[in-house]
Amino acid sequence: MTEKELQRSKSVLPIGTVMRLTELSARQIRYYEEQGLVIPTRTEGNRRLYSLNDIDRLLEIKDYLTEGINMAGIKEIYDQQRKRAAERKEETLTDNDVRQVLHDEFLNISGMERTSGTSLHSQKPLE
DNA sequence: TTTCTGACA
DNA sequence: TGTCAGCA
Known part of the structure; x- marks a missing residue:
């Protein structure tokens, strides 16, 4: 199962994709990063790259927020x-x-x- | 075209 | 949080 985890940990999604997948605004996603809730990696051009785990995390955060x-x-x-x-x-x-x-x-x-x-x-x- | 940082409301 | 500016 370690193989899977490794793949899920590979950051390859740009913020635009994450926005659609999580239905969160770029503003929110970046803000959550500031809060240390998610730690995306960066490309050479300083672009954020998210992993599947990050998506999960974001989805979870969204859930908690909805729960108040x-x-x-x-x-x-x-x-x-x-x-x-x-x-x-x-x-x-x-x-x-x-x-x-x-x-x-x-x-x-x-x-x-x-x-x-x-x-x-x-x-x-x-x- | 997309993303980034900083800033204002 | 949304949104705008000015870059890369």
């Missing part, structure tokens, strides 16, 4: 995800594990509503 989660929340999600990944490095990181984490974090942030500038640490009780 703000940028801070999304950042937290990926931050915690890579944190988990770092911990259980050689550990069995199966797809189920990822889904588990995703589901877990999703429920977690769902409780913080769409307040702005609110971190996961200072959750407010929703009534």
Whole structure:
């Protein structure tokens, strides 16, 4: 399965293609990059190149946004995800594990509503 | 023609 | 976020 992952990690899509695939504006895509949500590679001409994984990422971000989660929340999600990944490095990181984490974090942030500038640490009780 | 950065609303 | 400018 490593072959597949490698291919999915190959950045070959220009932003125009990504725009159509994700239905996001170039503005948004670049902004998400600024936020460190996606890290496209660059061509010699400084053009952004996205991978299939990036598309997935963007689609996921779009989803979270629709769910009413703000940028801070999304950042937290990926931050915690890579944190988990770092911990259980050689550990069995199966797809189920990822889904588990995703589901877990999703429920977690769902409780913080769409307040702005609110971190996961200072959750407010929703009534 | 397409993308890039920076900036203003 | 949209949009415009001025480049490459």
